[in-house]
Amino acid sequence: MGASDAEPMPEVVTEAIVVIDLVESTLTSNLFGWYAVGRQVIRDLRALIGEVGESRGLRCLRSTGDGYLLTFHDPQSAERAALRAVEAVFELLNRVAHRNRQVPEERALNLRCAVHLGEGDIVSNDREGPHVSLAFRLEEISRASLPAALNPIPPEQFPLQNYVLCSEEVAGILSRRASPWEMVSIGLLKLKGFPGWREVFRVLPEDHPVDLGRGMRVS
Amino acid sequence: MEAQAPLRKPLALVVCDIFGISRLTAQEGDLVVSAVFREFYEHASRLGKEHQCLMMKFMGNSFLAALENVDNVMPFVISIENLLSQNSGFVGRSLGFKFSLHYGDVLYIETSYGNEVLGEDVNVVARLNELAQPNEMVVSQAALERMPSDYRARAGASESRQFKGVGDVEFRRVSLLGS
Numbered sequence: 001m002g003a004s005d006a007e008p009m010p011e012v013v014t015e016a017i018v019v020i021d022l023v024e025s026t027l028t029s030n031l032f033g034w035y036a037v038g039r040q041v042i043r044d045l046r047a048l049i050g051e052v053g054e055s056r057g058l059r060c061l062r063s064t065g066d067g068y069l070l071t072f073h074d075p076q077s078a079e080r081a082a083l084r085a086v087e088a089v090f091e092l093l094n095r096v097a098h099r100n101r102q103v104p105e106e107r108a109l110n111l112r113c114a115v116h117l118g119e120g121d122i123v124s125n126d127r128e129g130p131h132v133s134l135a136f137r138l139e140e141i142s143r144a145s146l147p148a149a150l151n152p153i154p155p156e157q158f159p160l161q162n163y164v165l166c167s168e169e170v171a172g173i174l175s176r177r178a179s180p181w182e183m184v185s186i187g188l189l190k191l192k193g194f195p196g197w198r199e200v201f202r203v204l205p206e207d208h209p210v211d212l213g214r215g216m217r218v219s
Numbered sequence: 220m221e222a223q224a225p226l227r228k229p230l231a232l233v234v235c236d237i238f239g240i241s242r243l244t245a246q247e248g249d250l251v252v253s254a255v256f257r258e259f260y261e262h263a264s265r266l267g268k269e270h271q272c273l274m275m276k277f278m279g280n281s282f283l284a285a286l287e288n289v290d291n292v293m294p295f296v297i298s299i300e301n302l303l304s305q306n307s308g309f310v311g312r313s314l315g316f317k318f319s320l321h322y323g324d325v326l327y328i329e330t331s332y333g334n335e336v337l338g339e340d341v342n343v344v345a346r347l348n349e350l351a352q353p354n355e356m357v358v359s360q361a362a363l364e365r366m367p368s369d370y371r372a373r374a375g376a377s378e379s380r381q382f383k384g385v386g387d388v389e390f391r392r393v394s395l396l397g398s
Contacts, residue, residue, distance in 0.1 A: 147332040148278040151341050155331065168383075188345050190279050193241075196349045199342075 014078040014119050015059065016085035016170070017132055019139040020049070020092075021067035023110040023161045032106045044099065045109055052091040056084040062126050067111075069135075071120070071127055082117045082173045086181060089113045089164050090205055096162070110161035114138035115203070117169045130194075137191040138165050141200060149187030150197065158186065164203040171201040180206045225328045230273065230285040231292050231320065231362060232340060234348040235263070235299060237280040238315040247312075256280065258308035263299055270295035273327070274334040283344070285325070285336045289365040292320060296356060300395045303354075315353025318395070319344050322362040339385060346382045347390055354396050360389040 022045060029038030042063075049061060049068060060071040072088065074081040093111065100108040116138060118131025143160070146152040166174070171183050182204040188197040237259060244252050260277050267275040270291045272284045286292055296318050303309045303316065323340025343359065351357040363371055374391035381387050 147276075147330075150278070150283060150345050151337055152335075188342060190281065197345045 012119055012121055013073060014081075014117065015071040015073045015127070016078075016081040017116045017118060017120065017127065017135040018070040018072065018085050018089060019064070019067065019114045019135045020045075020070065020089075021064075021112040021139050023112060025066040028106060037106055041107055041109060045096075045111075048092055048095050048099070048109075052088045052095065056088045057081055058088065060125055060127055067139075069127065069132070078117065079173045079177065082115065082170050083177060083179060085115050086164065086166070086170070086174065086179070086203060089115060090181070090203075093162055093164070093205070112139055112161060113164045114141075114166070115164060115170050116167040117173065134167065134191065134194060137194065138167060138200060141165060141186070141189065145189060146187060149189045149200075151185070152187035153184065158202075166201050166203050168199050168201070171199075171203075174203065225326050227324055227326050228287070229322065229324050230287060230327070230336065231289045231322050231365070232325065232336065232344040233284045233286070233292060233296065234319045234344050235282050235284070235296075236317045236348055236351075238317050238353040239313050240280045243312060243314065255308050255312070255314070258306060259302075262302055262306060266295060266298045270298065274336060276333070276335070281348075283336070283341070285327070289322065289362070290367060292362075293366070293370050296320075297395065300354065316395075317348060317351035317353055318356035319347035319351055319358070320356055320362045321347060321359040322365055343382060343385055343388055346380075346385075347388070350380065350390070351392070354394065356393045356395060357390050358393055360391070363391055 022042065025038065025042070028041065032038070046061070046068065049070065053070065053072070057072045057074050058070060059073045060069065062069040072081045072085040074084060096109045096111060114135055116131060116135040118134065120127035120129040120132050143155040143158045146155045146158060174181060174183060183201040184204065186200050186202050188199050191198055240252060243255065263282055264275060267284055270286070271288065272286050272295065275282055275284045286295065300316055303314060321340055321344035323338065323343065325336040325338040325340055328335050328337065347357045347359060358374060363374055370393065374393050377389055377391055379387050379389045
């Protein structure tokens with residue numbers, strides 16, 4: 001990804017880890033065809049991620065089949081990488097909302113996004129380690145997860161798509177760095193394979209200008 | 220039916236966590252673990268009713284229970300602990316229960332998925348549970364002060380831990396071995 005590729009990379013790196021999942025991508029491909037719709041949708045998503053990530057330290061972009069694993073790196077500050085990652089994800093959601101208003105419904109992109117910060121092992125354009133797994137666990141959280149949480153928000157308040165969740169680590173950084181985004185705790189959850197309780201937060205878009213769940217502006 | 224209005228009330232909050240599930244999954248497989256969970260849910264629910272739990276909420280290998288009468292807490296906890304030695308689903312499987320107990324004002328509400336308790340004190344009892352060892356109960360000072368004197372006498376030395384958004388929480392450990 002750009003100039004940073006030329007620099008020797010360490011074996012282990014602290015990065016912001018982002019998991020983006022394309023909602024109902026398999027269903028869309030099965031209904032409308034991979035070559036007719038599915039392939040273009042996933043390519044559009046990859047292109048949009050490249051656009052929003054390029055100037056924000058995007059270093060790894062790996063397909064997960066129905067989405068992408070991304071990492072963001074900042075050579076001066078790992079915390080800043082988390083800020084850049086959240087900024088990139090909201091810019092991506094804004095561009096997706098704009099795109100969705102211009103394409104037929106079956107070509108719409110709807111996303112679930114999760115952001116975590118932690119150390120990972122670098123392997124060829126991929127990352128490995130428990131922090132990567134934790135980011136995937138965050139992405140898997142849905143309305144159905146909330147009855148099994150402590151202090152949960154009402155399930156009906158959890159959006160179905162186009163939202164951003166983050167870990168306690170990222171929430172701490174966003175608070176400390178006085179970021180423009182508000183955060184709402186969605187509850188304490190047990191994440192498969194991880195001990196103890198983890199508080200998970202939803203990051204709300206700046207000034208809530210757009211209802212990203214519906215791709216609509218709200219007044 | 221009309222939904223019950225939210226009610227703020229002081230309650231004893233108990234979190235119980237089964238220790239050793241990851242190892243059991245690796246050694247005996249997830250089918251056995253599912254059977255252990257079924258036993259756990261069934262017996263813990265029954266014991267919760269017997270000890271007048273206001274609500275119980277199961278979450279994987281854990282549950283949260285809320286009781287109005289603090290005097291019922293220890294008999295309830297001990298009855299759960301006894302499952303390890305008396306129930307065939309648990310015997311010989313090297314499992315343990317980790318408990319935590321806290322007392323505080325919570326919002327008791329009815330939700331689309333059942334009764335629920337909400338509030339900072341719920342986070343406190345969950346975080347306290349992470350400090351417990353198997354076959355041990357970590358009790359906050361707020362709960363300890365309301366417990367019967369014979370159980371208070373069994374509590375270990377005072378410890379303290381800072382929890383995010385709450386500050387320092389004082390607690391003690393009560394061993395459940397031989398209860």
